[in-house]
Amino acid sequence: MAPLASNESAINAVDVAPTLDIEMAPTGPPTTTGLGVKEDDPFLVAFSPSDRRNPLNWTTSRKWAVTDILSATGFNRIMVSTIMAPALPLIAQDLDMNSTEAAMALSIYLLATAFGPLAIGPLSEIYGRKRILHLSNVWFLVWNIACGFATTKGLLIAARFLAGFGASAIYSLAGGVLGDVWRPEQRGRSLSVYLLIPLLGAAVGPIIGGFMAARTTWRWIFWATSIFQAVMILVSFTAFHETYGPYILQKEARQRRHETGDQRYQTLHERLHTGQSSSSSIFLKTLTRPLRLLSHPIIQVSAIISAFDYGLLYIVLSSFSSLWTDEYGQSVEISGLHYIACALGEVAGSQLGGVLMDRLFVYMRARSSTGDEHAPEARIPLTFLGASLAPIGFLIYGWTAQYHVHWAVVDTGIFIALFGMQIAGMPMQAYVIDLYVEHTSSALAALQFLRSLTAxxxxxxxxxxxxxxxxxxxxNLIAFCGIFILFPAPLIIWIYGARLRAKAVSSY
Incomplete structure (x- = not known):
């Protein structure tokens, strides 16, 4: 079996839309795909390349609809991870929590997002993106409401963990859906638009939380976000369409078998699993896919880069407010406004990074001497730009804060740091989406496991x-660690990526 990206042409054959056609055998000599399945097989349920019902061939408006729904959903779920930070002293006093317990109530949400995608990502490759998105939406809503009604610290911490488990679906589903509907040359633009709103969530959460904590009960932090979540559930139920081709294709194949009584109608995905002992073994193998992918050197290197970036982001988010209250003597409300610099840095990085990513991909593909029209390593050079800017930003931020320089200079430093981190991080996510076309959710779940642990x-x-x-x-320590991690790790992929892809085992 050909590995990873080399299977893309074959895998694209199983990306299908809600109504499918059966490709009948063409005239001429039989041919085979890279996966060993005859293309002239009349019983292979597949799409014709130009079929407009294929998610890759959907209208642009339909693609943006599912992208925007995920973006708005991601905004709320990510915002909830940080919105309670300014209210922690009030919550601790109300529920008789010490400082460690209060910090745990905040960070346990992130711990849940490490483990949730390990199950949710593979499940979306069994039951489809749509069903898992709806279930996770409802799960998150129930436990986020429970946080608002918590009367003991144990209940609050437990509800936060369970809410985080439901919220974590967005980390694996979003990349999977983007990979389902957008082509590689559109990867940068789709990622930048998707990230535009969620990136604001982590930064504006403390701003909103600070004002709410000062003017009303801390419980409205959870109730207000639950109202927003309820609205998003209604929108997703009405406007989100299934995007995962293999799942929809399997439904069509089952219908064909039922209508004709001929069991030879099968999808390419089903044929790959022919000979396996039972459906339970397939289910178990699917659920363990993210952990198995962590044994791939490519995933390991990508995860280290992403995890380090994500950990630095939460160092900033967790400590930025205390800098302004403790060192600059500002109020909680005003200290929260400085998170605007964080949001602007990430948003600017994502928007510029998306444009540069697509242009670089087209340029690198055009000058490729190997004839590889889809070399995922074409994403990598952009990471070096971000890796250069992030340490500079942290140095400016650190030393200007140390000597209490005007707040605008400190905010400029943090803007540069997060701008660089975003430009460095987006190509790595696109790289993984390009590599694991059919199992994007599982691959991103493997990355998110380490990302959430560092956060x-x-x-x-x-x-x-x-x-x-x-x-x-x-x-200074953060900047030097960034130099020694964010430069060598992408260099390994840039030099050895194609060789590692050739040796990688299948993600099935």
Missing amino acids: FLFPLFTPSMYRALGYGWGN
């Missing part, structure tokens, strides 16, 4: 680091 763990040592080293040397 959970890094803020735990952040206060001690800044107390011991100060903002200047503390951010």
